[in-house]
Amino acid sequence: MTTLTPEATVDSVFQLLEAGSKQGYIGENISQLEHALQAALLAATARADEETILAALLHDIGQFCSAKELQRMLVEDLGQDEIDLQGLKRSKDGSTNVGVMGHEKLGAEYLRKLGFSEKVCELVESHVVGKRYLTAVDEKYYEALSSASKLSLKFQGGPFSKEEAQRFETDPLFAQKVQLRKWDDAAEAR
Ligand SMILES: [Fe+2]
Incomplete structure (x- = not known):
């Protein structure tokens, strides 16, 4: 669990989301940030509960930033070293993977460390x-x-x-x- 304040946690998540504005969504003519916002809007329009809307917003968070940035956030900001980033590679479909860990698991793990609810993390992971x-x-x-x-x-x-x-x-x-x-x-x- 993170030692960051709630404000710092939100800042660090927003930093990742904003980084997604410069990154294209694979195979489509929109950015990762636009994709995330559209998914969240669809969930909100369908009157999903808050955790499901959050999961829609954050579902690709593991794709948003480079391995280096993730490592900085996980290891330096959150002070944890349980994720071995040595095996990090880009898979052939362009997604970020840490060893056998796909972007969905990486994103869920990151959100868990930040203290998001298990429901949000599980939805992101799935x-x-x-x-x-x-x-x-x-x-x-x-x-x-x-x-x-x-x-x-x-x-x-x-x-x-x-x-x-x-x-x-x-x-x-x-x-x-x-x-x-x-x-x-x-x-x-x-
Ligand atoms: Fe997606």
Whole structure:
């Protein structure tokens, strides 16, 4: 858990979001910041609860900044060294990964360290899983994905098997996780 004040925590999250204004959203003609704001707006318009709206805003936070910046924030600002950033690499789909840790896990871990609720962190962590579920149960969903998203799916483990999909349906946050994924997909308009 962070020792930062709530104000400093919000500042550090906003710094990351603002850094996203200079970074394109993979495969689309919008910035990461625009993508985040659109996802949050879709959640707010659907009258989602506050934690789900926050998760929509922050779902790609693990993508927003370079590995170096994340390391500075995690190690220097938060004083923790549990994440080994040595294995950091850019995967072929362009997303940031720390070893086997994808951007969704990195983002969730970062938010956990800052003291966000477990629900927010779990929703952030699951937005890739939501895509693996939807591509398994809905062929039209797969076909409507952008080519960048189809490509990244391969590196994210591909569609769920039937058993994996059934197990996911029993998750207490199943509906929110699937919905967050749909807002993520819809938040690509210029
Ligand atoms: Fe996204």
